[in-house]
Amino acid sequence: MLSRVADSLYWINRYVERAENISRFVEVSEAMALDCPPGSAEPWLPLIEANGDRELFDKLHPSATPEDVVSFLVRNEENPNSIINCIAFARENARQIREVITTEMWEQLNDIYWILQESTSFWKEPGQEQLRNIRRACQLFYGITDSTLSRDLSWQFSRLGRLLERAEKTSRILDVKYFLLLPSPDEVGGVLDELQWISLLRSAGAYQMFRQSRQQAIEPKAVAGFLLLNPIFPRSVRYCLERIHETLKIIRGESVPGAPDELECLSGLTLARWSYTSIDALIAEGLHEAIDSLQSDFNQLHEQIEQRYFITANISASPTTLSSAELPCVPA
Numbered sequence: 001m002l003s004r005v006a007d008s009l010y011w012i013n014r015y016v017e018r019a020e021n022i023s024r025f026v027e028v029s030e031a032m033a034l035d036c037p038p039g040s041a042e043p044w045l046p047l048i049e050a051n052g053d054r055e056l057f058d059k060l061h062p063s064a065t066p067e068d069v070v071s072f073l074v075r076n077e078e079n080p081n082s083i084i085n086c087i088a089f090a091r092e093n094a095r096q097i098r099e100v101i102t103t104e105m106w107e108q109l110n111d112i113y114w115i116l117q118e119s120t121s122f123w124k125e126p127g128q129e130q131l132r133n134i135r136r137a138c139q140l141f142y143g144i145t146d147s148t149l150s151r152d153l154s155w156q157f158s159r160l161g162r163l164l165e166r167a168e169k170t171s172r173i174l175d176v177k178y179f180l181l182l183p184s185p186d187e188v189g190g191v192l193d194e195l196q197w198i199s200l201l202r203s204a205g206a207y208q209m210f211r212q213s214r215q216q217a218i219e220p221k222a223v224a225g226f227l228l229l230n231p232i233f234p235r236s237v238r239y240c241l242e243r244i245h246e247t248l249k250i251i252r253g254e255s256v257p258g259a260p261d262e263l264e265c266l267s268g269l270t271l272a273r274w275s276y277t278s279i280d281a282l283i284a285e286g287l288h289e290a291i292d293s294l295q296s297d298f299n300q301l302h303e304q305i306e307q308r309y310f311i312t313a314n315i316s317a318s319p320t321t322l323s324s325a326e327l328p329c330v331p332a
Contacts, residue, residue: 003309004097004310005097005100005154006157006309006310007310008093008094008097009093009097009100009101009154009158009161010157010158010160010305010310011089011090011161012090012093012094012101012109012158012161013090013145013159013160013161013165014161014162014165015086015087015089015090015093016086016087016090016138016141016142016162017138017161017162017165017166017169018081018086018165018169019083019086019090019138020135020138020139021165021166022047022051022073022074022081022082022083023074023083023131023132023134023135023138024135024202024203024204024205025047025050025073025173025203026047026069026070026074026131027128027131027132027135028199028202029044029047029199030070030127030128030131031128031199031202032195032199033066044064044066044069045064045069046173046176046177047069047073048069048073049176050169050172050173050175050176051073051081053072053079053081056078057069057072057079060072060076060078060079070127074130074131083116083134087109087113088113088117090109091109091113094109094110100154101149101154102144102145102148102149104144105141105144105145105148105149108137108141111137112134112137112138112141115137116134142162145158153251156247156251157251159243159247160244160247160248160251160305163240163243163244164244164298164301164302164305166235166240167237167240167241167244167298168295168298170204170227170235170237171228171237171291171294173200173203173204174200174223174224174227174291175287175288175291175292175295177196177197177200178224178291197219197220197223198218200223200227201218201223201226201227204227204235205235206227206233206235209226209233210222210223210226213226213230214226221279221280222279224282224287225278225279228274228279228282229274229275229277229278231275237274238274241267241270241271241274242271242275244267244271244301245264245268248263248264248267249264251309261308262304263301263304263305263308266297266300266301266304267301270294270297270301274294
């Protein structure tokens with residue numbers, strides 16, 4: 001497969017996954033804001049932190065109102081990680097490789113793009129409805145991809161981009177809750193604290209599956225364990241790492257003789273660290289530090305994937321891809 005094609009497939013899915021995650025985050029935060037004290041910033045600024053865009057946001061919106069946060073994340077053209085820009089970047093990558101993707105994939109992505117760009121009726125809908133429609137449109141793109149694209153290298157690179165972005169965002173939103181929104185001792189277990197943990201689960205699309213797996217009260221340790229270490233929930237970090245490692249082995253080729261290469265070693269070691277540990281051990285050692293280390297591993301994975309498979313594409317410095325330095329980072 002040509003490097004530029006693999007590069008585009010990888011980034012199409014990272015951008016769509018990013019747009020879907022942001023729409024889910026904002027949708028849940030708008031619902032949570034109804035239960036928070038008037039004027040509370042609890043549901044809003046963490047979204048900026050989770051996307052690593054606080055410096056740009058403060059520059060563009062010094063007043064930092066809830067409306068500013070929603071606009072910045074959804075429609076702001078100066079924010080490279082806004083939903084409208086993510087879909088635009090995904091569409092541009094798709095346009096360059098239309099001969100590789102299916103017609104249904106292109107039509108769905110093109111439809112999302114033009115709705116966000118030109119549909120005045122769409123932007124007149126209530127905010128919750130807008131976000132729900134964006135989320136469903138992105139999920140429909142995943143379904144179309146999985147049901148129409150042959151399970152060759154095209155699908156493997158598509159899945160790789162989606163999984164890496166998903167694992168990164170799940171760990172980021174959890175880190176924000178633990179590190180930036182850690183309540184005072186008096187607030188632990190309170191109504192607002194429980195609402196935040198419920199909203200975190202909903203942000204990851206995990207609330208119902210968490211409740212089915214655990215019938216007891218919602219506790220921070222149980223939520224963190226589910227989102228990080230659950231082996232069967234498709235948005236958990238461990239599940240994504242298992243599929244990333246599996247996908248990299250398929251791309252490299254199971255029949256390639258010799259020891260694993262550097263990329264396969266990194267993905268295998270990262271998977272092992274998060275498969276053979278417990279949430280008690282992670283919390284005892286410092287959950288923020290563990291997630292911070294995980295984020296570093298994700299960045300290294302991206303860099304090595306880029307160097308091994310996309311380096312030819314990067315020579316042309318395509319504006320539709322981001323270097324690892326441009327990936328948002330959680331504050332240390």
